[in-house]
Amino acid sequence: MTESWWRDAVIYQIYPRSFADANGDGIGDLPGIRARLPYLRDLGVDAVWLxxxxxxxxxxxxxxxxxxxxVDPIxxxxxxxxxxxxxxxxxGLRVIVDLxxxxxxxxxxxxxxxxxxxxxxPLRERYHFRDGRGDQPxxxxxSIFGGPAWTRxxxxxxxLHLFAPEQPDFNWDHPAVADEFRTILRFWLDLGVDGFRIDVAHGLVKEAGLPSLGRVAEWHLLDVGESPCFDRDGVHDxxxxxxxxxDEYPGERIAVAEAWAPTLARVADYVRPDELHQAFNFSYLATPWEPTAQREMIDASIGAMAAVGAPATWTLSNHDVVRHTNRLLQADAGDVAGRRPTEVDPVAGxxxxxxxxxxxxxxxxxxxxYQGEELGLPEVTDLPPEVRQDPAFHRATGQDGYRDGCRVPLPWSGTTAPYGFGPDSGPSWLPQPASWASLSVEAQDGVPGSTLSMYREALALRRKTLTGAATLTWQPGPTGILSFTRGDGFACTVNMTGAPVAIDPPGTLLLASGPVEGGVLPPDTTAWWSVS
Structure with a gap:
């Protein structure tokens, strides 16, 4: 296991209840994940995040x-x-766990x-208990999930609960809280995990005195902006x-921040050399599918992280946002979560x-x-209200609560639900669409041109060709084309227009997301090239 493995690692997020079910209760579990680890090795990822x-x-x-x-018995x-x-x-896989x-x-x-x-x-001081303003909070x-952030x-x-009432916020000014989490870190590091993904990493410290905003506000999970309860300087201590x-543990154990901040420079503060190792790049996830916007965000992301000696990170989907098969084609692609995901043309998506x-x-x-994206899974937009479990779904304000659509369990095999998710024919905890039969691992395995095959080829080529090549050089190209080179022998061209574009191929074609023939790049197609 090489040093600084995390700087260019490909990390695969597993949502445990939706990955693989070993005992047939319709809910994914750790034995199910364990049995499917060879699949992830063969996919070509470096680590998994649970x-x-x-x-x-x-x-x-x-x-x-x-x-x-x-561990929860489920x-x-x-x-x-x-x-x-x-x-x-x-x-040869590393394991990162959520904290x-x-x-x-x-x-x-x-x-x-x-x-x-x-x-x-004194025990109330470990949380934020307060007297109200008369009958008011x-x-x-x-709350991020709607309604007030206080329960009486x-x-x-x-x-105080910035999320659901069932989730009271810790008071990180209390030394017992800090002591407790240091022991929690050691517990899992001693068990052998390779790192942690830090949930709401920007939220632990609140402004002293918990001052009111002085205005009516509705916050979204991934779009809060400047506030007295997020991205306070005290989190860095x-x-x-x-x-x-x-750093006491061998093998470069890491921590990854789920940190929203007003600017990329503020995000970079979380990954200074004496702090965490990576921070999720949500700004890139929210960038429209348009050449200028993409190029500017890529440059800004690389530059902000380079200023503190950290690598940029890139992601398109996770358990909190609409899958990018839908989101990138929705009218407002810059809406991070696609608050109300819409049905899109599945072929174009x-x-x-x-x-x-x-x-x-x-x-x-x-x-x-994010699990399932290697299968090209779309967002499930038609889940009935009675099966949804996102705690924000039934609230009148705040986040709309449509996160269940990206959490539907994976299809592994067979032609009827639950598609090999569990060992029998019982239903999964969220219903799977009938259309997923053609998207299962079994249906795509070994099929040239399938999305699963494309991911496997891309990850193998990335490891062989791009590991360690930190530089990116933009190249000129026709309108609507994004073109750059990496290292000494790799080029990438992307057609972000809705029409075919003739290009001058920069080398020998290695891989493409769609058919590339005769120097013509089809719409919404990316090609990788070997440059001699």
Whole structure:
């Protein structure tokens, strides 16, 4: 395992409840993931990132943690986690796990004790308990999921929750909170994990005094902007402390920030040499499919991260946003989550998504893939209300709650649901569309031109051709064409127009997201070239 592996790694996000089900209860689990690890090795990724699998009431799909040191029985056991990590390492894969430090579950023992002991209890200081303004909350902050960010308890005090009421925010000014998370880090590092993805990394520290906004606001999960409860300078002291722990362990254990900030320069603060290693590039994810916008964001991202010695990261989809097979074709592609995802032409959507993927994988830095995108899965836009589980779905304000559409379980094999997701014919926790039979792993495996085959070829070529080639040089090209070279022998051209464009091929074709013949690049097509 090489040093600084993370600087150009391809990391595959697994949403555990939707990846693979080993026991047939319709919910994915750790044994299911463990059995499918060879698939990920053969895909060609370097590491996997697991969304939360800790003990949880599942009010927000595991992002409400009741015990950070054990595994929820629906997913397995700590022994299963240990075995998964060991098997992944044997296959040459690293494992990153989600860490949720901004808030706990309301069922966490600390919070339950704080409720029981009442006002004035020292245990309440581990969270943000406050007296109200008469019958009103302590301030005017809204919850990301809609409604106020405060809930009143029977003794009259209120507690802060920037997300669901079942997710009370920790008070990171309290030393016990910092001590607790340092021990949590060590617990999982001792078990063998290779790093952490830090949920809401920008939210841990709140402005002193919790001042009101003075205005009516509705916040979206990935689009808050300047506020007194996000991206406060105090978070960086926390991450410096964590970095000293990570550096004690061999093999370059890493931490990745889910950090939204007003500017890329502010995001780069999270990955200074003594802090975290990577930060998700949500600004790129939200960039429209247009040459000038893409080029400007690519340059800005590389430059901002280079200023602090960190690699850029690139991603197009995750468990919180509309899959890019739909989002890139929606009218407002710059809406990060596609707040109300719409049905799009599936052929055109997949064509653009494939082109965007090859562009992303050609860029210098680290790439994050979301499970199922290698199959070309579309967003599921027609889930009935009664099956949706996003906690924001039924709220009147805030995030619309349409995240379930990107979380539908994967199709592995067969022609009817659940498509090999579990060992029997029982339904999965979210229903899978009938159209997914043709998108299963089995249906695409070994089929030339399939999306799965394209991903495998692209990842193999990336590892062989682009690893270590940090520079990117833009090249001139026809209107609507994005063209650049990497290193000494690689070129990438992207047609972002709706029509075929004649180009001067820069070399021998290595791979393309669509058919390229006679020097003509079809619409929404990316081509990779070997340049002699």
């Amino acid at each position: 969304s939360p699998f800790y003990l949880s009431p599942q009010a927000d799909a595991g992002y409400d943690v009741a015990d950070y040191r054990t 997913f397995g056991s700590v022994g299963d986690a240990r075995g998964l990590v060991a098997d992944a390492h044997d296959l 949720v430090p901004n808030h706990s579950s309301d069922q966490h023992i600390w919070f339950q004790q704080a409720l029981a002991e009442g006002p004035g209890s 302590p301030n005017d902050w809204p 308890v029977p003794d009259g005090q209120w507690y 926390i991450y410096r402390s964590w970095r000293t722990i990570l 997949l064509r653009r998504a494939r082109a965007a993927t090859l562009l992303l994988l050609a860029l210098p830095g680290s790439a994050y893939l």
